[in-house]
Amino acid sequence: MLSTAAGAAVSIGFPAIVRAQGLTTVRVGLALEDDATPVLYGVQSGLFKKAGLDVQVQSVPSGAAGAAAVAGGALDIGKSSMISLVSAHVHGLPFSLIAASGVYTSEAPIAALLVPKTSPIKTGADFAGKTISAASLQDLAAVATEAWIDMHGGSASSLRVLELPSSAVAAALEQGTIDGATVVDPALAEALDGGKMNVLGHSFSAIADRFLIAAFFCTNDYIAKNGDTIRRFNAALHDAVVYTNAHHGETLPLIAAWSKIPPATLARMTRSTSGAVLDPAEIQPLIAAAAKYKVIAKTYPAQELIAKL
Numbered sequence: 001m002l003s004t005a006a007g008a009a010v011s012i013g014f015p016a017i018v019r020a021q022g023l024t025t026v027r028v029g030l031a032l033e034d035d036a037t038p039v040l041y042g043v044q045s046g047l048f049k050k051a052g053l054d055v056q057v058q059s060v061p062s063g064a065a066g067a068a069a070v071a072g073g074a075l076d077i078g079k080s081s082m083i084s085l086v087s088a089h090v091h092g093l094p095f096s097l098i099a100a101s102g103v104y105t106s107e108a109p110i111a112a113l114l115v116p117k118t119s120p121i122k123t124g125a126d127f128a129g130k131t132i133s134a135a136s137l138q139d140l141a142a143v144a145t146e147a148w149i150d151m152h153g154g155s156a157s158s159l160r161v162l163e164l165p166s167s168a169v170a171a172a173l174e175q176g177t178i179d180g181a182t183v184v185d186p187a188l189a190e191a192l193d194g195g196k197m198n199v200l201g202h203s204f205s206a207i208a209d210r211f212l213i214a215a216f217f218c219t220n221d222y223i224a225k226n227g228d229t230i231r232r233f234n235a236a237l238h239d240a241v242v243y244t245n246a247h248h249g250e251t252l253p254l255i256a257a258w259s260k261i262p263p264a265t266l267a268r269m270t271r272s273t274s275g276a277v278l279d280p281a282e283i284q285p286l287i288a289a290a291a292k293y294k295v296i297a298k299t300y301p302a303q304e305l306i307a308k309l
Contacts, residue, residue: 023054024229028216029066029075030057032259034185034272035102035214036079037251040258042240051236053229059258063214067095070219076226077233079216082286083140083295089305090296094220096307099234100241100275101214103282109202110270111141111184113148114191116173117198121180124154130179133164133172138295140204140213140286141182146293147206148182156293173197186261189269208285212275223307231309241274278306 026048030036039057042048048055060066063080067088070078079101088095104110115121121130127149134142146156162178166187172178174196182203183191191197204213216237223230244251248271256263275282283302291299 023049023052024232025054025056026077026229026233027056027058027075028077028079029060029069030079030258031060031062031066032261034255034259034261034266035274036258037244037255037272038101038237038240038274039079040254041244041251042236044254045240045243047236047240048233051232053232053236055233067093067217070095070217070222076222077216077218079214081140081214082212082283083138083143083290085215085217085305086283086287086290087138087296090300095217096220096223097215097217097278097305098223098230098307098309099216099237100212100278100282101216102212102272103275104204104208104211104213105273106202106205106209108270108273109204110188110272111144111182111202111204112188112199113145113180113182113201113203114169114173114188114197115180115200116176117196119179119198121200124149124152127154127180128158129160130158131160131162131177133162133169133178133181135163135165137161137163138293141184143289143293143295144203144207145180145182147289148201148203151206152201170194170197185269185272186265189265193268207289208282210282211285212279212282213286215278218307220307223309227309230307234309238276241276245273245276280306 028039030039043055043057063084066078067080069075132145142161150156164172169181169183170191252263252266256266280302287299287302290296
């Protein structure tokens with residue numbers, strides 16, 4: 001079964017020559033990340049087909065690229081980080097959430113605040129005037145690092161933030177270009193391999209012990225015209241999430257083939273947990289943190305983000 005799953009994942013991103021007859025086509029954009037697993041499994045296992053859907057998965061380089069494709073009509077459903085979607089709502093972009101994707105839990109942390117093993121930094125207070133990094137000045141890693149430092153005796157306002165891709169963080173820490181950074185799997189597993197880094201804390205937990213970090217979304221126009229299709233997509237996705245959350249080992253070849261993350265790295269890292277339901281209570285802590293750290297001007301009710309289906 002595992003070899004079949006892996007083979008399916010290799011071909012999932014390519015257009016099918018012959019479309020399934022009598023099925024509703026749904027084009028879904030996914031980045032090459034672990035939390036794509038439920039959708040890939042839903043396609044490979046036939047769960048979407050049983051729901052009357054021909055789900056066509058297309059790879060996108062980022063959530064932002066997926067959002068542009070959804071807005072332009074090239075995709076029906078996108079998946080993006082929640083912090084981007086929280087900000088998009090404030091700026092009036094016509095998107096609504098239809099389903100949960102990745103969920104952070106303190107029991108299975110997928111991110112950590114790293115410092116070099118030789119670093120004297122032990123607490124948040126030790127970060128006074130120090131430099132951290134994030135892929136973007138307003139991304140989840142930056143917000144989480146600032147929240148952790150504030151929670152542990154420091155002041156985020158004293159930090160300097162350097163924009164770096166996750167692939168460059170370990171080298172920057174070793175070279176002393178930065179003093180600390182929140183790193184997310186698989187980059188976290190790879191950064192820890194060399195034995196030169198210490199985990200100072202699980203910074204995402206400074207936002208909440210459990211919160212939604214990514215979600216599926218559509219344009220409001222698509223939702224208004226395709227409510228039944230979305231409900232069927234959600235029902236099949238729910239069943240896929242229940243299975244994949246409980247079978248990380250069995251789905252490893254599937255996501256390895258899709259994401260290009262080496263299987264050995266996937267086996268070492270903490271695998272992504274997906275949300276089975278879209279719960280406003282799992283979104284509100286992130287909205288509050290985004291407002292506190294100036295990603296958005298002010299907080300708002302999480303329910304505003306969620307489609308009425």
